[in-house]
Amino acid sequence: MTNILMFILVFFIWCTLDFYFGRKFHLKKVLKRHYPIRHGKWLLFTDGGDLFKNLFKDISNAKYHVHILFYIVKNDHVSLEFLDLLKKKAKEGVTVRLLLDRIGSYRISRKIIHSLKKSGIHVSFCNKPKFPFLFYSLNYRNHRKITVIDGTIGYFGGFNIGREYLGQDPYLGYWQDYHLKLVGDGVQDLQTEFLWDWKRATGEDLLKKKIYFPELSKGALPMRFLPTDGAHLKEFLVHLLNNAKTEILIGTPYFIPGKEILQVLVAALKRGVRVTILVPYKADHVLVREAAFPYFRQLLKAGGRIYRYTNGFYHGKIILIDNEYCDFGTANFDKRSLFINDELNCIIRDPIFIKKIRRELVNDILLRSEQLTLAEYKKRPFWHRGKEIVSSLISDLL
Template identity: 50%
Template structure:
C-alpha cells in the first residue's frame, strides 16, 4: 500500500514538472514582446488608496462613450460594490463598459458577475487555466491593472479594487502603493494593451475600431509603456541596473529576484553604485518574506541599505536609477513577475516628475527602519520551504 502511494506521488510530481516545462516552452514561443515607443503624456501619481479611488470613481462617472477596465483583483466588498454600481450606472447612460479580471485573483462572486452581465456590463475572465498544460496555465496570472476612459484618460499601477486597498484592513492598513493617471498620447498604448488582453480573454477583436482611439495631444512627460508576459521584464530590469552610474532605488513588496538580476545588482554595488532597497515589515502572503531573506542578507553584507516599511503595508513597485529613469507599474521585483505573470510597467524619463516620485520615496523611508542582518536570520525551516517554491510565490 505504501509503495502505491509513493508511486502516485511520484507520478504527480512528474506530471507537474512535465506540464510546467512544456507549457512554458510553448508560452515563450508565442509570447508577445512588443517594443512600444517613447510617448509624451501627462502623468499624476497616487500613493494612497482613498485619494486614488476618489479620483478614479469621479472620472468613471463622467465617462461618455466607453470604459475599459482590467484588474488582477476586484473583491466583493463595500468599495467594490460602489465601483461596480458606477459601471452599471454608466451602462444605463449609454456607455460601453468592459470589465476583465484575472481568473485566480478576482474575488467576485457568481451572483455579482451575473448581475453585472444582466445590467449590460461586458465581463471576461483573463488567463483561465486550459489544457493541455493545466498546471502551467494556472500559474500564469494577468497581474496588469488598466483603466481607460473614453480613450482619453487612463490609469495603471499597483492598486486593485477592495477594502484592503482603501485602508480598511486591520493588519495591512494603511496600504501604500503607487498608481499613475495618464492623459495624452500614451493612453493609446494602454487602450491597445487592454484590447489585446480582451481579444485573448473574450475572443472579440476590437483593435481595429477607430472609435476607441481618438486623436490625442502630446503631453509634457516622456514615458514608455512596457508590457511583459513571462519574458522581457528580466531583460528590462537587467538593462536598467547594468546602466546605472550612481544610484539604484528598489521598492517592492516581494524581493525574490532572478539569479541574473541579483548578480547584476551585486555587481553594481561592487562598482560603487549606491543601492537602497525598501520592503514591507509585515507580509500579506505566506513565505514571501522568508524567500527574500537570503537575498537581503547578502545585500546587507555587500553594503546595501535595506529598509523595512513600518506604517502599514508596502505594496509599491518602483525602480529608480540615477534620478534619470523611473519604472513604476504592476511588476514586483520577484521571479513570478519576471517569469510567469502578464505585467505592465511605465518607464518615466522626466526629471521634474521624478522629483515628485523622490519626495514620495523620501517620505516612505522616513516611515521605515533600516534593517540589520538579525532581521533576516530566523525561521530556517520556513526559509528553506520558501526557497524551494520561490518561483511560484
C-alpha cells in the same frame, strides 16, 4: 504510508512537467510589443482613498466607453460600489468592458457576473485555467491594472479594487502604493494594451476601431510603455541595472529576483553604486517574506541597504536609477513577474516626476521603515531559517 508518498511523488513530477512544457508552449506564443516615447500629463496617487475618489468620478463622467482591467476585484463593499457604478454607466448607454484575471478575482461569483451582464456590461476573464497544462495555466496570471475612459483618460499602477487598498484590512493596516492618472497621447498605448488582452480573452478584435483612439494632445511627461507577457522583463532589468552609475533605489512588495539579477545588483555595489531596497515588514502572502532573506544576505554583505516598511503594508513597484530613469508599473521584483505574469511597466525620465516619486520613496524609507542590518539578519530565529529553505524551493511560484 507508501501509497501517500507515491502519490506525492507522482503529483510533484506531474506539476514539474506540466509547468516546464506549459511555459515552453507559452513562450512560443509571446509577441514582444514595442511602443514609442509618448508625452502626457500625469497625476500621481499614493493613497487608495484619493485614487478611488478620482477614478470613480472619471468613470461617472464617461460619455462613450469605459475599458477596465484589474488583477483583483473582490466581493466587499468597495468592490460592490465599483461594480454598481459600472452597472449605472452601462444602463446609461456607455459601453463598459470589464476584464478580470480569473484567479486574482476568484471572489467574483456567478451571481455577480450574471448581474453585471444583465445590466449591459461586457465581462470576461483572462488567463483561465485550462488543459493540457493545467498547473501552468493556474499560475499564469494577468497582473496588469488598466482603466481607459473615452480613450482620453488612463489609469494604471499597483492598486486593485478592494477594502484593503483603503487601509481597511485589520492586519495589513495602511496600504502604501502608487498609481498614475494620465491624459495625453500615452493613453492610446494603455488602450491598445487593454484591447490586446480583450482580444486574447474573447476573440473580439477592436484594435483597429478608430472610435477607441481619439486624437490626443501631448503633455510634458515623456514615457514609454513596456508590456511583458511572462518574458523579456529580466533582460530589460539587467540592462537597466547594469547602466546605473551612482544609485539604484528599488521599492517592491516581493523581493525574489533570482540569481542573475542578484549578481547584477552585487556587481553594481562593487563598482560603487548605492543600492537601497524597500520592502514591507508584513507579508500578505505565505512565505514571500522569507523567500527574500537569502537574497538579503548577499546584498547586505556587499554593502547594500535593506529597509522594511512598518507603517502598514508596502505594495509599490518602483525602480529609480541615478535620478534619471524611473521604472513604474505593475511588475514586482520577483520571479513571478519576471517569468510568468502579464505585466505593464512604464519608463519615465521626466525630472519633475522623478523628483516627486523619489521624495515619496525616501520619506517611506526614513520616516516609516526600519533598517535591516547584517547583525540583525544573523539573529533571525531557527524557525525563520526553516521557512527560508522551504520558500526557496518554491520561490518561482510565490
